[in-house]
Amino acid sequence: MPVGTIATVKAMDQNEMKELGAEILLSNTYHLYLRPGHEIIKQLGGLHQFMSWEKPILTDSGGFQVFSLSRLRKISEEGVEFRSHIDGSLHCLTPELVMEIQAALGSDIAMAFDECTPYPATREYALNSLQLTTKWAERCKKSQELRGKRQGGLITHNSKLITHSLFGIVQGGVYPDLRKQSAEELIEMDFDGYAIGGLSVGEPKDLMYEMINFTTPLLPRDRPRYLMGIGDLMDVLEAVSAGIDMFDCVMPTRNARNGTLFTSQGRICIRRAEFKSDPGPLDPDCGCYTCRSYSRAYLRHLFMNREILSMRLNTLHNLHFYLDFFRKMREAIGNGEFDSFRKKWTPVLQNNFHEG
Amino acid sequence: MPVGTIATVKAMDQNEMKELGAEILLSNTYHLYLRPGHEIIKQLGGLHQFMSWEKPILTDSGGFQVFSLSRLRKISEEGVEFRSHIDGSLHCLTPELVMEIQAALGSDIAMAFDECTPYPATREYALNSLQLTTKWAERCKKSQELRGKRQGGLITHNSKLITHSLFGIVQGGVYPDLRKQSAEELIEMDFDGYAIGGLSVGEPKDLMYEMINFTTPLLPRDRPRYLMGIGDLMDVLEAVSAGIDMFDCVMPTRNARNGTLFTSQGRICIRRAEFKSDPGPLDPDCGCYTCRSYSRAYLRHLFMNREILSMRLNTLHNLHFYLDFFRKMREAIGNGEFDSFRKKWTPVLQNNFHEG
Numbered sequence: 001m002p003v004g005t006i007a008t009v010k011a012m013d014q015n016e017m018k019e020l021g022a023e024i025l026l027s028n029t030y031h032l033y034l035r036p037g038h039e040i041i042k043q044l045g046g047l048h049q050f051m052s053w054e055k056p057i058l059t060d061s062g063g064f065q066v067f068s069l070s071r072l073r074k075i076s077e078e079g080v081e082f083r084s085h086i087d088g089s090l091h092c093l094t095p096e097l098v099m100e101i102q103a104a105l106g107s108d109i110a111m112a113f114d115e116c117t118p119y120p121a122t123r124e125y126a127l128n129s130l131q132l133t134t135k136w137a138e139r140c141k142k143s144q145e146l147r148g149k150r151q152g153g154l155i156t157h158n159s160k161l162i163t164h165s166l167f168g169i170v171q172g173g174v175y176p177d178l179r180k181q182s183a184e185e186l187i188e189m190d191f192d193g194y195a196i197g198g199l200s201v202g203e204p205k206d207l208m209y210e211m212i213n214f215t216t217p218l219l220p221r222d223r224p225r226y227l228m229g230i231g232d233l234m235d236v237l238e239a240v241s242a243g244i245d246m247f248d249c250v251m252p253t254r255n256a257r258n259g260t261l262f263t264s265q266g267r268i269c270i271r272r273a274e275f276k277s278d279p280g281p282l283d284p285d286c287g288c289y290t291c292r293s294y295s296r297a298y299l300r301h302l303f304m305n306r307e308i309l310s311m312r313l314n315t316l317h318n319l320h321f322y323l324d325f326f327r328k329m330r331e332a333i334g335n336g337e338f339d340s341f342r343k344k345w346t347p348v349l350q351n352n353f354h355e356g
Numbered sequence: 357m358p359v360g361t362i363a364t365v366k367a368m369d370q371n372e373m374k375e376l377g378a379e380i381l382l383s384n385t386y387h388l389y390l391r392p393g394h395e396i397i398k399q400l401g402g403l404h405q406f407m408s409w410e411k412p413i414l415t416d417s418g419g420f421q422v423f424s425l426s427r428l429r430k431i432s433e434e435g436v437e438f439r440s441h442i443d444g445s446l447h448c449l450t451p452e453l454v455m456e457i458q459a460a461l462g463s464d465i466a467m468a469f470d471e472c473t474p475y476p477a478t479r480e481y482a483l484n485s486l487q488l489t490t491k492w493a494e495r496c497k498k499s500q501e502l503r504g505k506r507q508g509g510l511i512t513h514n515s516k517l518i519t520h521s522l523f524g525i526v527q528g529g530v531y532p533d534l535r536k537q538s539a540e541e542l543i544e545m546d547f548d549g550y551a552i553g554g555l556s557v558g559e560p561k562d563l564m565y566e567m568i569n570f571t572t573p574l575l576p577r578d579r580p581r582y583l584m585g586i587g588d589l590m591d592v593l594e595a596v597s598a599g600i601d602m603f604d605c606v607m608p609t610r611n612a613r614n615g616t617l618f619t620s621q622g623r624i625c626i627r628r629a630e631f632k633s634d635p636g637p638l639d640p641d642c643g644c645y646t647c648r649s650y651s652r653a654y655l656r657h658l659f660m661n662r663e664i665l666s667m668r669l670n671t672l673h674n675l676h677f678y679l680d681f682f683r684k685m686r687e688a689i690g691n692g693e694f695d696s697f698r699k700k701w702t703p704v705l706q707n708n709f710h711e712g
Contacts, residue, residue, distance in 0.1 A: 007657065011664040014649070036657045040633045044653055052649050277396045293370070293408050297400055301363065301392045308367040311664055 030062030046106030059107035095139035126173030165192035193224035256314035266351025288320035386418030402462030415463035451495035482529030521548035549580035612670035622707025644676035
């Protein structure tokens with residue numbers, strides 16, 4: 001899922017996202033609640049209509065952002081009190097409010113409110129944290145069921161009343177038994193899908209892999225399994241082999257704006273002097289608009305001048321690369337060829353021959 | 357002419373410019389000379405190929421930028437010594453070098469090197485300045501003729517050797533007799549077109565109009581007459597009525613990035629609170645992608661968050677508005693209906709009902 005935090009995938013327009021073949025976007029409860037406000041978006045017909053995007057939208061619950069962005073957090077069983085990172089105003093997010101916001105947005109997949117356990121965390125902290133996440137997940141589920149009964153579902157972009165999906169988020173830090181406990185408690189509640197949260201928050205990579213490989217098989221195979229916030233493609237290969245189905249990450253878009261571009265040969269840092277007069281396309285094997293229309297020399301020129309077009313063309317290319325990678329990976333999985341797919345791509349993904 | 361100072365119309369891509377119906381872009385000698393350098397662009401096949409733009413390009417000579425952007429200018433008859441606004445490096449632009457740069461870029465219309473007389477300037481300063489501009493114009497003309505003889509013309513984007521056009525620039529400050537002297541000296545040299553420079557540099561508007569109305573009729577009717585750097589549409593109407601054929605201005609693009617948008621009802625400042633939940637299109641009478649696809653509320657949201665998509669959608673709309681205005685104006689002129697066109701548009705252009 002390309003990330004459109006505040007109802008826009010940075011530097012892209014919705015038509016381009018459609019042409020790129022994106023099938024779902026991720027947007028964010030915390031950000032849209034603060035600005036422009038979920039009531040305004042509801043009034044305007046929901047997030048799909050607001051941003052002119054007809055395909056599915058998954059909204060993160062804001063759990064992660066409330067811990068990473070806001071100031072003066074006060075966590076209690078009730079919820080999280082915090083100050084906006086924009087204007088310092090005081091707010092309180094509760095599981096019920098988070099569900100109300102996501103209903104107002106009309107998101108297709110809502111995420112339960114969770115505490116993203118930091119790293120490092122003691123076993124005791126991680127246990128208390130996952131228990132809180134479980135309680136909040138219960139309240140999210142109940143809140144959704146009540147809303148469903150009250151109005152027969154939620155308004156989506158096509159104005160039909162249907163119930164959106166709700167995913168629970170497994171926490172538990174880096175403690176396998178706590179991950180197991182969290183997963184079991186959530187599965188007991190029967191969510192539409194399950195996410196693994198609280199990874200890639202500073203822990204060593206082998207510990208992250210251990211947690212992914214341990215936790216994923218605990219989740220029901222007949223429900224989507226979603227690894228939150230991880231998008232390094234080497235990590236993706238590991239996670240897919242463990243059974244993960246869904247990802248979101250700002251990596252393709254943020255890297256693009258910083259001039260790091262993914263190609264079939266490896267990563268390229270477009271600001272490198274060697275590209276100053278390079279007439280070739282960014283990636284000769286790529287069919288995206290950027291590669292069809294512009295040279296490395298021009299892309300470097302735009303980047304060095306911090307031109308908006310630099311961010312556009314780079315983002316378009318990286319998203320094309322990512323979406324294409326996932327399309328090919330799905331195809332390989334369908335053909336029972338995931339292992340050879342992984343073997344083929346591993347050296348490419350490790351090749352930073354042009355890294356600056 | 358939309359302005360693509362450093363080989364990109366800010367926030368747009370070349371495909372969009374084509375779809376908008378732009379028939380010519382303006383780019384800039386000073387900027388491209390400093391970065392990435394005209395030799396690199398020449399090596400890459402010229403500016404058209406470098407930026408993937410097949411239609412005509414006019415390049416400003418850098419006279420204006422050397423005076424407005426660079427530091428430590430030392431003007432002599434030879435040329436202008438200055439320090440780059442980017443890295444402080446020392447450079448000297450001469451008429452010959454300016455022509456060499458524009459030839460390397462392969463621009464379709466090159467501008468002669470001029471001194472942009474500041475305002476206010478004494479009569480004596482303005483006289484010396486215009487005499488310098490005349491001498492430089494002669495050297496530009498000679499330089500172009502020599503190059504034409506030497507190589508049978510200049511390389512353009514389609515790889516055919518043809519000579520590009522060269523326009524002279526009328527200076528003379530706000531002194532009608534000096535404007536007349538400048539125009540006559542340039543006409544004597546027989547340029548392909550004539551520009552009026554040194555206006556909109558701080559002088560009162562009535563003085564600017566006086567100069568436009570006085571100078572334009574002095575220029576040959578069978579050559580393009582180009583008013584440099586002026587793009588306020590009220591000024592454009594005045595200038596067209598005086599006989600001006602060509603304009604360039606950053607107004608549509610810069611205003612777009614600042615959130616000021618042109619509509620068939622007048623100017624709109626998109627950040628105004630009244631648009632917070634406005635579901636309507638920016639301009640109901642506009643057929644551009646922005647107006648067809650997004651609401652004022654969404655445009656305001658993007659603007660308040662300084663999103664890249666805000667600059668894109670706003671720029672697209674403003675350029676569409678401008679290019680459409682000029683298309684309609686040309687049609688009105690062709691039908692002998694310019695006066696009623698001007699009457700119809702004057703109240704709209706003066707209407708800033710939504711100005712913040």
